[in-house]
Amino acid sequence: MRLTNIQVIAFRMAAVLVITLTSALGIVRPASAQDDQFADRPVSEIRIRGLQRTSEQEVRNNIRTAVGDPFDADVIRADERRLNRLNRFRFIDVLAELQPDGSVVVLFDVEEQAIIREVQVAGNTVVTDQELIGLTRLRRDLPRDDFQIQRAVRSIESFYRERGHYLASVSVDETELAETGVLIFRVLEGPRVRVRELAFEGNKAFGPKQLKREIDTRTAVFILNRGVIDEERLVEDVAALDRFYKDRGYLDVRVDRTVELSPDSREARVTFIIDEGRQYTLGNVVTQSVLGGPLTVFSTEQIRALIEMQTGDVYSRDKLRNSIRIVSESYGVLGYLDVGVRPSEIRRSEEPVVDLQLVVDEGQPYTVGLIRVIGNFLTRQKVILREMRLRTGRPFDSTQIARSERNLQASRLFNDVRIAIQEPHVFDASIRDVLVEIKERKTSSVNFGVAVGSDSGLFGELSIRQDNFDIADVPETLEEFLGGRAFRGAGQRFSLTLRPGDEIFQFIGSLTEPHFFDTDYSGTGTIAFRERDFDGYDEQRLSGEFGLGKRFGDIWTANLSFTGEEIELNDIEEDAPTEIFLDAGPNTITGVRLQLIRSTITTITRPGKGSRLELSFERAGALGGDFNYNKVEGDYTVFVTVGEDFLGRKTTLRLNTSVGYIFGSDRPPTYEQFYLGGRTLRGFDFRTISPKGIRNNDGLASDDPVGGEWSFFVGAQYEVPIFEEAFTGVLFVDSGTVTDSVGFDDYRAAIGAGIRLYVPQLGPVPIAFDFAIPVASQDTDEEQVFSFSAELPF
Numbered sequence: 153m154r155l156t157n158i159q160v161i162a163f164r165m166a167a168v169l170v171i172t173l174t175s176a177l178g179i180v181r182p183a184s185a186q187d188d189q190f191a192d193r194p195v196s197e198i199r200i201r202g203l204q205r206t207s208e209q210e211v212r213n214n215i216r217t218a219v220g221d222p223f224d225a226d227v228i229r230a231d232e233r234r235l236n237r238l239n240r241f242r243f244i245d246v247l248a249e250l251q252p253d254g255s256v257v258v259l260f261d262v263e264e265q266a267i268i269r270e271v272q273v274a275g276n277t278v279v280t281d282q283e284l285i286g287l288t289r290l291r292r293d294l295p296r297d298d299f300q301i302q303r304a305v306r307s308i309e310s311f312y313r314e315r316g317h318y319l320a321s322v323s324v325d326e327t328e329l330a331e332t333g334v335l336i337f338r339v340l341e342g343p344r345v346r347v348r349e350l351a352f353e354g355n356k357a358f359g360p361k362q363l364k365r366e367i368d369t370r371t372a373v374f375i376l377n378r379g380v381i382d383e384e385r386l387v388e389d390v391a392a393l394d395r396f397y398k399d400r401g402y403l404d405v406r407v408d409r410t411v412e413l414s415p416d417s418r419e420a421r422v423t424f425i426i427d428e429g430r431q432y433t434l435g436n437v438v439t440q441s442v443l444g445g446p447l448t449v450f451s452t453e454q455i456r457a458l459i460e461m462q463t464g465d466v467y468s469r470d471k472l473r474n475s476i477r478i479v480s481e482s483y484g485v486l487g488y489l490d491v492g493v494r495p496s497e498i499r500r501s502e503e504p505v506v507d508l509q510l511v512v513d514e515g516q517p518y519t520v521g522l523i524r525v526i527g528n529f530l531t532r533q534k535v536i537l538r539e540m541r542l543r544t545g546r547p548f549d550s551t552q553i554a555r556s557e558r559n560l561q562a563s564r565l566f567n568d569v570r571i572a573i574q575e576p577h578v579f580d581a582s583i584r585d586v587l588v589e590i591k592e593r594k595t596s597s598v599n600f601g602v603a604v605g606s607d608s609g610l611f612g613e614l615s616i617r618q619d620n621f622d623i624a625d626v627p628e629t630l631e632e633f634l635g636g637r638a639f640r641g642a643g644q645r646f647s648l649t650l651r652p653g654d655e656i657f658q659f660i661g662s663l664t665e666p667h668f669f670d671t672d673y674s675g676t677g678t679i680a681f682r683e684r685d686f687d688g689y690d691e692q693r694l695s696g697e698f699g700l701g702k703r704f705g706d707i708w709t710a711n712l713s714f715t716g717e718e719i720e721l722n723d724i725e726e727d728a729p730t731e732i733f734l735d736a737g738p739n740t741i742t743g744v745r746l747q748l749i750r751s752t753i754t755t756i757t758r759p760g761k762g763s764r765l766e767l768s769f770e771r772a773g774a775l776g777g778d779f780n781y782n783k784v785e786g787d788y789t790v791f792v793t794v795g796e797d798f799l800g801r802k803t804t805l806r807l808n809t810s811v812g813y814i815f816g817s818d819r820p821p822t823y824e825q826f827y828l829g830g831r832t833l834r835g836f837d838f839r840t841i842s843p844k845g846i847r848n849n850d851g852l853a854s855d856d857p858v859g860g861e862w863s864f865f866v867g868a869q870y871e872v873p874i875f876e877e878a879f880t881g882v883l884f885v886d887s888g889t890v891t892d893s894v895g896f897d898d899y900r901a902a903i904g905a906g907i908r909l910y911v912p913q914l915g916p917v918p919i920a921f922d923f924a925i926p927v928a929s930q931d932t933d934e935e936q937v938f939s940f941s942a943e944l945p946f
Contacts, residue, residue: 195218202262215235239297244260269333287307288337324338401431409422442512447514449483479493486517495510534670563666565593655684676698688725694718707752708749721737732848739821766785783824809867823859902927
């Protein structure tokens with residue numbers, strides 16, 4: 153039926169009348185909170201409905217809608233999101249009710265999540281319930297949280313797969329959870345799967361042996377490797393092979409992998425499928441500025457000389473990355489801090505050739521402004537600034553920023569160091585300040601420990617150390633001293649060490665100033681007393697030393713030291729060598745020693761590469777004393793990484809050679825001559841590789857060593873990881889001789905094996921146990937098959 157115009161008008165008037173009467177009688181109409189009709193109306197009340205366990209106050213604390221504020225749908229939506237993040241509610245609905253006075257009542261209608269009454273696992277046989285429940289991080293009497301439940305499922309599956317259960321799967325019994333509130337993880341463990349074979353298909357340019365070195369997945373080897381299949385590791389292996397090929401010019405390479413299980417699902421064959429494509433070479437290299445014109449700082453020819461590839465070379469993505477870094481650093485040396493280098497590869501249509509375009513945003517050069525240091529509450533400003541390689545008023549050198557950070561970290565005064573380049577000055581856009589943020593570390597320590605070794609016996613150690621000492625900061629009160637507010641802040645290193653033992657008693661005190669009188673020279677003063685029990689006599693030695701040192705660049709160091717010692721031998725046995733009686737003393741020895749050190753080893757803890765060369769010359773008697781002679785020594789050690797497993801553990805080879813020679817007008821005393829044996833040449837007793845003396849009581853040849861004027865040693869040690877990072881094995885060869893004349897007479901050699909225990913809590917030096925068998929020896933030698941050393945701090 154079609155309505156007439158009069159009927160339509162009448163219907164509309166009736167509707168308006170109903171709405172007006174409804175409002176007048178106070179009848180409210182709930183509507184969605186997203187309804188635009190409520191916009192900007194005042195909120196007169198906020199109601200919360202459906203709460204059983206959650207407090208109303210907690211809900212109100214998480215909503216921003218407030219009584220008296222204008223209604224805002226965006227704020228309502230944000231409130232709903234915040235309440236959802238509480239993970240307390242299964243359902244949240246927000247309604248609005250228009251009141252007769254034109255205000256709005258906001259209603260949060262919620263349904264709380266079900267409570268987890270119990271957490272259980274089922275189907276597990278190789279892992280205990282407690283261990284799996286611990287992985288879930290879920291507890292009884294907590295609201296249901298689907299996100300945390302799924303995270304727990306993934307954690308359990310990952311736990312199983314790390315242990316070789318590649319097919320393991322976990323599900324949640326939703327019915328039980330909904331009906332009873334008991335959360336049950338049902339586990340299907342599956343068999344333990346081991347990788348028995350790694351294969352490569354499609355590889356022509358590189359053999360399987362070379363490709364295996366690029367991936368972390370390994371076949372199972374009894375005890376040494378479990379051969380676990382890890383999906384994330386396989387993805388990383390595919391990416392590593394892709395990167396390997398592209399670094400060698402195969403830009404179109406495609407890599408995938410498949411896993412084939414044996415019929416019983418206990419063994420797997422992992423195959424990496426490779427489509428190598430063509431190998432590309434570098435064509436032309438062109439440069440332009442970001443604005444489209446030529447570069448202003450470097451020419452195209454200079455940029456070509458900086459990059460690691462030339463026209464016709466294999467196009468390597470790795471060399472491209474290095475080249476971009478080198479170009480950026482070259483700009484940075486000249487103060488261009490904001491330089492950007494964007495490469496574009498242009499492939500020729502028919503030929504496997506890539507033309508390279510480098511678009512450079514050169515920016516502008518900057519000058520160093522104010523260098524501001526924050527965070528140094530105890531350390532003096534100059535201690536920090538002298539380690540900086542940037543100077544106010546000089547052009548920036550971006551390479552010196554990282555070097556400054558390394559210098560500050562190497563000072564061992566700070567836990568954290570950050571150097572931030574600030575925005576350009578408003579009044580001069582070519583100047584940028586530098587902000588150095590540091591966090592001071594605890595630099596004082598009192599250490600107790602015990603050490604034992606086949607060469608030194610058993611001894612304890614008590615040491616007091618302060619790495620941020622200030623000898624000029626004398627306390628004004630006892631309270632200041634006891635509170636640790638004195639003798640601190642100048643970056644000096646002070647230590648006192650006491651070592652009482654059954655064979656050694658030693659006291660050492662030292663003070664080092666890294667910048668002596670604010671120069672680039674370091675100064676060190678040391679006083680020491682040592683009493684050592686040797687076979688046949690005791691040695692007492694009181695010594696003092698002052699040294700100056702200076703670094704030349706990053707790898708060379710020179711030291712000049714002045715020493716004075718008084719040595720006395722006591723309790724000499726009647727049949728000791730005549731030479732021991734002649735040197736009984738007390739005697740005074742002074743000396744001046746020059747030492748040069750070249751080191752490319754960046755860490756003292758298990759270095760994997762680098763070398764250290766140490767050369768020294770000492771003139772004994774230069775400052776007076778009872779003896780005049782010269783001593784020359786040289787030592788060279790090199791570390792080589794032979795291999796690295798998928799866990800990053802390195803197999804290393806250490807090669808070491810040392811030589812020493814004493815010459816001059818006087819015969820050096822026995823306690824200043826050379827000896828080998830014990831830990832210095834394994835397989836032979838401590839200090840027994842040496843010329844022998846003449847017994848004092850009968851004039852016959854003695855078996856006791858008296859030292860030699862020529863020493864030579866060469867050795868090699870191969871160290872391989874066995875268990876994680878804590879346990880390694882070594883194979884070694886030690887050889888050498890000590891004689892009174894230059895040569896290789898009476899040469900000794902030994903081969904052996906040992907173990908190393910690395911315990912971080914005990915310091916960087918491992919506990920070492922070695923077994924050695926001499927293969928070349930002399931009749932008078934005393935062999936020592938087992939040797940060891942261990943330091944145990946408390």
